[in-house]
Amino acid sequence: MRAYDLIQKKRDGAALSAGEIAWLVDGFVLGSVPDYQMAAFLMAVYFRGMTFEETAALTDAMVRSGETLDLGSLAGCAVDKHSSGGVGDNTSLVLVPLVASAGVPVPKLSGRGLGHTGGTLDKLEAIPGFNTALSEAAFVEQVERIGCAIAGQSAAMVPADAQLYALRDVTATVDSVPLIASSIMSKKLAAGASAILLDVKCGRGAFMKTASDARVLAEAMVAIGREAGRRTAAVISAMDYPLGRAVGNALEVAEAIATLRGEGPGDLEALCLVLGGWMLVLGGRAVSPEEGSEELLRRLRSGDALRKFEALVSAQGGDARVVGDPGRLPSAPLRLPVPAPAAGVVAGIDAEAVGLAAMQLGAGRTRKGEVVDPAVGVVIERPAGAAVKVGESLATIHARSEEAGLAAAREVAAAFEIAESAPAEAPVIRGVIRG
Amino acid sequence: MRAYDLIQKKRDGAALSAGEIAWLVDGFVLGSVPDYQMAAFLMAVYFRGMTFEETAALTDAMVRSGETLDLGSLAGCAVDKHSSGGVGDNTSLVLVPLVASAGVPVPKLSGRGLGHTGGTLDKLEAIPGFNTALSEAAFVEQVERIGCAIAGQSAAMVPADAQLYALRDVTATVDSVPLIASSIMSKKLAAGASAILLDVKCGRGAFMKTASDARVLAEAMVAIGREAGRRTAAVISAMDYPLGRAVGNALEVAEAIATLRGEGPGDLEALCLVLGGWMLVLGGRAVSPEEGSEELLRRLRSGDALRKFEALVSAQGGDARVVGDPGRLPSAPLRLPVPAPAAGVVAGIDAEAVGLAAMQLGAGRTRKGEVVDPAVGVVIERPAGAAVKVGESLATIHARSEEAGLAAAREVAAAFEIAESAPAEAPVIRGVIRG
Numbered sequence: 001m002r003a004y005d006l007i008q009k010k011r012d013g014a015a016l017s018a019g020e021i022a023w024l025v026d027g028f029v030l031g032s033v034p035d036y037q038m039a040a041f042l043m044a045v046y047f048r049g050m051t052f053e054e055t056a057a058l059t060d061a062m063v064r065s066g067e068t069l070d071l072g073s074l075a076g077c078a079v080d081k082h083s084s085g086g087v088g089d090n091t092s093l094v095l096v097p098l099v100a101s102a103g104v105p106v107p108k109l110s111g112r113g114l115g116h117t118g119g120t121l122d123k124l125e126a127i128p129g130f131n132t133a134l135s136e137a138a139f140v141e142q143v144e145r146i147g148c149a150i151a152g153q154s155a156a157m158v159p160a161d162a163q164l165y166a167l168r169d170v171t172a173t174v175d176s177v178p179l180i181a182s183s184i185m186s187k188k189l190a191a192g193a194s195a196i197l198l199d200v201k202c203g204r205g206a207f208m209k210t211a212s213d214a215r216v217l218a219e220a221m222v223a224i225g226r227e228a229g230r231r232t233a234a235v236i237s238a239m240d241y242p243l244g245r246a247v248g249n250a251l252e253v254a255e256a257i258a259t260l261r262g263e264g265p266g267d268l269e270a271l272c273l274v275l276g277g278w279m280l281v282l283g284g285r286a287v288s289p290e291e292g293s294e295e296l297l298r299r300l301r302s303g304d305a306l307r308k309f310e311a312l313v314s315a316q317g318g319d320a321r322v323v324g325d326p327g328r329l330p331s332a333p334l335r336l337p338v339p340a341p342a343a344g345v346v347a348g349i350d351a352e353a354v355g356l357a358a359m360q361l362g363a364g365r366t367r368k369g370e371v372v373d374p375a376v377g378v379v380i381e382r383p384a385g386a387a388v389k390v391g392e393s394l395a396t397i398h399a400r401s402e403e404a405g406l407a408a409a410r411e412v413a414a415a416f417e418i419a420e421s422a423p424a425e426a427p428v429i430r431g432v433i434r435g
Numbered sequence: 436m437r438a439y440d441l442i443q444k445k446r447d448g449a450a451l452s453a454g455e456i457a458w459l460v461d462g463f464v465l466g467s468v469p470d471y472q473m474a475a476f477l478m479a480v481y482f483r484g485m486t487f488e489e490t491a492a493l494t495d496a497m498v499r500s501g502e503t504l505d506l507g508s509l510a511g512c513a514v515d516k517h518s519s520g521g522v523g524d525n526t527s528l529v530l531v532p533l534v535a536s537a538g539v540p541v542p543k544l545s546g547r548g549l550g551h552t553g554g555t556l557d558k559l560e561a562i563p564g565f566n567t568a569l570s571e572a573a574f575v576e577q578v579e580r581i582g583c584a585i586a587g588q589s590a591a592m593v594p595a596d597a598q599l600y601a602l603r604d605v606t607a608t609v610d611s612v613p614l615i616a617s618s619i620m621s622k623k624l625a626a627g628a629s630a631i632l633l634d635v636k637c638g639r640g641a642f643m644k645t646a647s648d649a650r651v652l653a654e655a656m657v658a659i660g661r662e663a664g665r666r667t668a669a670v671i672s673a674m675d676y677p678l679g680r681a682v683g684n685a686l687e688v689a690e691a692i693a694t695l696r697g698e699g700p701g702d703l704e705a706l707c708l709v710l711g712g713w714m715l716v717l718g719g720r721a722v723s724p725e726e727g728s729e730e731l732l733r734r735l736r737s738g739d740a741l742r743k744f745e746a747l748v749s750a751q752g753g754d755a756r757v758v759g760d761p762g763r764l765p766s767a768p769l770r771l772p773v774p775a776p777a778a779g780v781v782a783g784i785d786a787e788a789v790g791l792a793a794m795q796l797g798a799g800r801t802r803k804g805e806v807v808d809p810a811v812g813v814v815i816e817r818p819a820g821a822a823v824k825v826g827e828s829l830a831t832i833h834a835r836s837e838e839a840g841l842a843a844a845r846e847v848a849a850a851f852e853i854a855e856s857a858p859a860e861a862p863v864i865r866g867v868i869r870g
Contacts, residue, residue, distance in 0.1 A: 008607035011481065036474040040606035043478035046446065171475035172443035
């Protein structure tokens, strides 16, 4: 086999066999296929796409490039969860203990965030003492014992993904559905859960701007899961406004705790109940997502979900007192209001602009390895649809310095669209795809 | 400027500025733009193409990557000539002295061939003593003195082309019109002639299979010449059958000598008169190609063209006695006939198959740096349209060994299509594009 022929085949629009794709990925990881040939191949994939079979074969080859987690010892059907990410998206913090409280094991491996705010690991590390670096044995043991764990993925898992992503990142080949789908799913498959729920975001604050683009990505990922023999479903959800009210690491932890207490923002609770309902279906604990959602609502009200979160924090060395007293979380020295420049109704909030403001406050990172500030961020006080008077605060900026806070306040003010009447309410859930 | 942004811009179908293209090419030559980014860019160009302005800017950047030849000291308008190559294409051997004999300087730099037969340099080196490695000063002095010279291009000219071609060759990005056009034209522009005639072949034996594909390439090259301020024209000519009768280095030299004597194959003479007629127009020695062709026909009949070839051979150290006695050229020890398997009329000869047979005899090279055998090759005895009897020889194989000769004879026999009636004669000239 020659890399040249495989590049040419893809360039000319033909589908590669699973053997050809495996040869290419293996050669790239070993160094026998040079990066310039892989770069040309990736650009050809950008233009020609891949069939579901090719995408599944690519994912499989990536998974086989490294170690995988063996969850065979777990009782029950473990369900993993992935979100394509959005501004203020702390659903994992809520869902992992919530679903585990209903008896479905949730072993969740996560990455560091790049962008607006930290990833799930960064958010959890805002809790004093919380340890996300668990050994494989400790991770599995914790899931067996308390039903859930959240830890960082080992570098020994899916090395092909890290190598391919680094090359895509410098060759303008990131925005390709089969490459995005295989990158996400290779990590999910390597993490070992027998079922996977995907939350694919669409809208202004998401990677996929339209519901139809999100559907294409969701279908590719569900097809990969099906080919790999995992029960997989994808929920397409809107990300036009920031999810919930908080954007920032400790601020989102506090919001997740409030949600687990049954006192969270309505949009966040509603989305968690839908996603969690599907996780219960995939885990065999509900026959329909509606039945699952009802079960989870009971777990929120009974306090089971909050107690599971407390157990999770304790198990991983965190200060569990934050659950009863979120004031123990890191907090920023300055709080600045964002006064409304006009009276009216909040017709929209540009999620991406709010995310960028939070990043510039220090909540997110622009480069791998940067330290994030757990305390800073933005809390929306007037969500979409709310009436506001002139000068009333639209949001609160949590800042380290006045200079940074004032800059963020200007950006957040500009992110608000204030109109005469409320916008028509669009549904948060835009579709579901089942494997 | 970042290479990433330029890759993305091309990927998304936008046109790059001349400054952006120059930055990319300069960076690639210097090593600051890594080959994997250039590979992704080239594949994006494969899919998105380039405007004439972009192609001209790419060519210009390539020319500026190395040395260029200064022909400012030449009296008269020097005309260069390029052929996109074909089987048995020895027009340069005829045209350079022919056009020079009519008073238009022809300074021709050539490359080595890769494929069926050698390039022009390999063919000339079949003449004992002929030296194609001239210094710049010697090259220019010879053109001043006798009106023409044929030499190898220095490695210091257009290094960007060599680097880009090497990368295209391993990333399946050779077959792209703007990349082909800029590669050819960068070498022509660096070679310094103020006018350029392009012979773009189309058909079974050519790189471009159809006249419309050849036209697209020709238009791109003529546009580059125009942008660079060179008088440029392109003739599109058919290459369905081998040109002339000879395929092989010394065999083609002998055929060129016969043609310069006015005794060559009709198709070769006719094509040379058309191409040469245009060269006289570009060089300002004729007002129409027809007038130019008539002038050149007179130069063939008067013996001026043959004497100019003799002067060229002598000036470059070759044994000029080959002109009067082609038997002094290297000859192969074995000559084998290719008997016709059936009676009828030659309806077609697959040029590519004949070319491959000649290459396997040793006339061409499959890898850079391979030595070619000057003596071996194929001579067509029965061209398209000729009547044949069973067993009559269709062609003569000039071989080094009986084994190689018999194998070539089988391949050449298979390349002949013998039918009941002659095919309709198709015109050799398929179009002309003027700058």
